[in-house]
Amino acid sequence: MFEKKIYIQRREQLKKSLQSGVVLLLGNGEAPVNYAGNDYSFRQDSSFIYYVGLNTPDLVYVLDIDGDKEYLLGDEYSIDDIIWMGNLPSLKDRAAEVGIETTLPSAQLPTLISGTRKIHYTKQYRYRNLLLLSELLNKQPKKVNNDFSVELTRAIIAMRLIKSPEELKELEEAGRIGYAMHIIAMKMCQPGVSEQEIAGIIEGLAISQGPRVSFPTILSQNGQTLHNHDHSGILESGRLMLCDAGAENQNLYASDFTRTTAVGGRYSQKQKDIHNIVLKALNDSIAMAKPGITYQSVHRNAYKILFEGLRDLGLMKGDTEEALNAGAPALFMPHGLGHALGLDVHDMENLGETLVGYDDETQRDTRFGYGSLRFGKRLEPGQVLTVEPGIYFIPQLIKKWKAEKINTNFIRFDLLEDYYSFGGIRLEDDIVITPTGCRPVYEKRLPVTVEEIEQTVSDR
Numbered sequence: 001m002f003e004k005k006i007y008i009q010r011r012e013q014l015k016k017s018l019q020s021g022v023v024l025l026l027g028n029g030e031a032p033v034n035y036a037g038n039d040y041s042f043r044q045d046s047s048f049i050y051y052v053g054l055n056t057p058d059l060v061y062v063l064d065i066d067g068d069k070e071y072l073l074g075d076e077y078s079i080d081d082i083i084w085m086g087n088l089p090s091l092k093d094r095a096a097e098v099g100i101e102t103t104l105p106s107a108q109l110p111t112l113i114s115g116t117r118k119i120h121y122t123k124q125y126r127y128r129n130l131l132l133l134s135e136l137l138n139k140q141p142k143k144v145n146n147d148f149s150v151e152l153t154r155a156i157i158a159m160r161l162i163k164s165p166e167e168l169k170e171l172e173e174a175g176r177i178g179y180a181m182h183i184i185a186m187k188m189c190q191p192g193v194s195e196q197e198i199a200g201i202i203e204g205l206a207i208s209q210g211p212r213v214s215f216p217t218i219l220s221q222n223g224q225t226l227h228n229h230d231h232s233g234i235l236e237s238g239r240l241m242l243c244d245a246g247a248e249n250q251n252l253y254a255s256d257f258t259r260t261t262a263v264g265g266r267y268s269q270k271q272k273d274i275h276n277i278v279l280k281a282l283n284d285s286i287a288m289a290k291p292g293i294t295y296q297s298v299h300r301n302a303y304k305i306l307f308e309g310l311r312d313l314g315l316m317k318g319d320t321e322e323a324l325n326a327g328a329p330a331l332f333m334p335h336g337l338g339h340a341l342g343l344d345v346h347d348m349e350n351l352g353e354t355l356v357g358y359d360d361e362t363q364r365d366t367r368f369g370y371g372s373l374r375f376g377k378r379l380e381p382g383q384v385l386t387v388e389p390g391i392y393f394i395p396q397l398i399k400k401w402k403a404e405k406i407n408t409n410f411i412r413f414d415l416l417e418d419y420y421s422f423g424g425i426r427l428e429d430d431i432v433i434t435p436t437g438c439r440p441v442y443e444k445r446l447p448v449t450v451e452e453i454e455q456t457v458s459d460r
């Protein structure tokens, strides 16, 4: 938790950015795994933690803008809670820690927000909170999310997108844990080791230093499947292990890195060639990222590097601008170059990906591949982003494009059969935009060149 004054300032700023009405921020409750009381590890809602700072379940924050009053609603712990969970602070004490004076029992929420004033709330992603709002506002659950407050959502996004110095320290700490996870994964990347064992050990490291991983670990020799959570493989010589993983730190900030390691620590020439194209796309994207540039243009430039690299290898052909306009490189990288990172690994995605990543000036380009970019707008100091180019050989997609004669002017389909068992390579770093360019969120960069990764695997 930060100092009390930070939460007070954030709520003041939020209040100033809205004209009138009542803001309702719902904290999260426990989520049962298989019965109430046997719960997933508790995860507070990120906007709630940002404004209210309290990492305990079943709290609601209400800001009455017209009446200039704020409330924390919750219920006191019962004697049973104390018997099972220990001595817990009162609601009043918890509210005082974050500068909120007035507390109320949660049963008073309907009365507090009754009347005809506008109730500002964000889109809900947990069914429990959706049902609570449905009941409170007397709306069908489906309608609740249609009627969210765009004004509140925009105000939250504007504040959360620009990270303060104290938030950057938290992100750095999450980066430190993520870094350690990846070094272990690289060192374990030996023939005969199971993907499950590596995933389990690095997730264990995350849990030993923070509450959890920032997203389910992606670790597989089948790196061509972009979000592959199947860890059932045994590492084989000659293959690549793609590891996309990160941690949350104690204050819930996230890291997200990807490296692709040759099993046994020796890349073949074919693997080196593809790795080096992806590395150039990563390094050039980082060099290009600075205030005033749209991330959409950085994404397009990454496609240009992939195209030119694959053309040099003979796998693509034709004119660069024509190929980019036709979206041909998307065959090899059907995802976006990166996303905002913060309290969520895809920061604020629950508030609406397009509201976070686009604006009136920069609209989403809906073409295949370009359209997957989560964050396209102009960069500003304090934004934190991932940079994650990749090249994947997805046999089903290649066969589909070939059969449908898509981009035949730019793709050497005849040569791609040799790559059907290649897998995929993704490299991902986390950056913060500075006044003049960008810098890594965590000062140490993971081994990233072929030589550095080979050395890391062999230094055991």
Ligand code: GLY
Binding pocket: 215, 244, 245, 256
């Ligand atoms: N690193 C996982 C993701 O961006 O979805």
